[in-house]
Amino acid sequence: MELDLGAVRAFVAVADDRHFGAAADRLGLSQQAISKRIAKLEAGLGTTLLHRSRGGTVLTGDGEAFLPHARSLVALADQAVAAVGSPDRPLRVDVLGTRLAPTELIRRFHEANDDVEIDIVTSRGLRSGLSALANGTVDAAFARVTGVLDPRFEHRPAYAEPHRFLASRRHRLAGRRRIRLAELAGSVAWMPGNEPGSEWANLYAEMRREFGLTINVDGPDFGLDHMIDELASSPDRYMFTGDRMRVPWHPGTVQIPVVDPTPVYPWSVVWHRRNRHPALPRLIEHITTEYRPFDPDRQWLPLTDRRDGRFG
Template identity: 65%
Template sequence: MELDLGAVRAFVAVAEDRHFGDAAVRLGLSQQAISKRVAKLEAELGTSLFHRTRAGTDLTVDGELFLGYARALLGLADQATGLLLNRRRALRVDVLGTRLSTTELVRKFHEANEDVAIDIVTSNGLRSARTTLPGGQVDAAFARVVGELGEAIEHTLAHLDHMQVIVGRGHRFARRRRIRLAELAGTTAWMPNNGGDSEWADYYREFSREFDVEIDVSGPNFGFEHLLDVVGNSDDRLSFVGEGVRVPWHPDIVRIPLVDPTPVFPHSLLWYRHNRHPALPRLIEHVRRGYVPYDPGRHWLPEPDRPAG
């Protein structure tokens, strides 16, 4: 048997006020509605909870026994709903990596919405988002969308990060203000963090086939700072970063934009369609409002990422 909490609440109000009319006023209901709820509860329990007196209404023996449990039941229900409805739980956003442009997007959102508490989460991208979004571990996530996500996960393009070359000061490209993409044909880019089946590894495989640039994923991957040290101390190594990536200052590293066309990495914002966090629609709107669309005359995207039409 499942008790109707509305009926239990009506019973407690009548028990405390000792009058159906006063209980109805307290709960903002009609006296008839209160009477129906109590009658329903008595029918479910198979006993009478009240009896009429000259002074009003009094509890039966069973009513006295039930009152303490009814109060406890309502207290737990109110505590549980209040925990979710009244507390200001932070909006949990998976930015993939704190050095990426996605973190800057969230920072700008927070500047415009200082009342929204935010928890920043990092992960392994789309592989994590497929489970953490429906599971409620995060409210939103940034990733490049590859393959089907299922009907429960929605997404919108958030940012196209312009790709740049990084080289050491002794590299032949080091004094260039920009590099035409065709000039990279036949070169090798060292990217030890681009192995496996991640969406960014897939992006650079598409890039490699399109522009005849070999991607060397040999490692081990000792982190971004180590990559900068190796590239900075080399006369022939190069690597790629997004324009929005926060690269630590390094005395021997040069960043050079790519042009004609500029490869752009597509970051999308993903969310679970049944997520009810009150700040999530504001984040989605902020991202959509700031998105600068793909320009086929200036940009390059892998075929699957290009807008239809």
């Protein structure tokens, strides 16, 4: 069969967001249009790629097998367009997730630079972000950088994001104005989105070892809305969120700052040294100017982030 690139792109968007509505918003389409494109793709392939439920969307076995090839097709198409595109094409920025802090950082950049057209792209962190930077399908990516990057890439600290405690209003700590990190020793944080091997899962593994926490990654992960519903219904579960993370409001949950120390998530902006998009230097300058350094007296970072001085 001849694959419809629009249908493949729709499938990748839903696979990333695990929600048809979020994917539709990102692609500027209606949910009905997204559904029709994926139904056409599944009919052509003769298999089911996605299952929809009240809690979100999950990939079937065939969907998991098809996803990396679908990503490659979309990336190759974007690369082809970029090779012949006009110099004033949008600045493409990878933000890992549209609810996370980097989206807010980019929004603030756009408010100060409203002449710059921006395309938001989501992926799965540096594991896919670096290849996208290398092939030119994105101009900048926000992620936690660990270790030494390939010399083709450059990076700067963007935001040391304070953590918050998110739990049911029935949780024993729900009435606090602040929660000391030591008070969570021996407790279990429920974080099914912590993919093994990802830069964010590794951060929480280091936090777990240093402060005696337990991180429960049991899933499946049906998306943030479903996780909030689950937290609201449980008097014991909690999770960590970021200070600028767009958490859906729920009457049964509370968010409380974590202190003494405050764990922070070290976001960096990463780009390819040979990227010549005219708006990229403006984005880097804005992020560098806005950045507020990590405070070792009040905040905590994993040893791997402290050791190289990246967030000093």
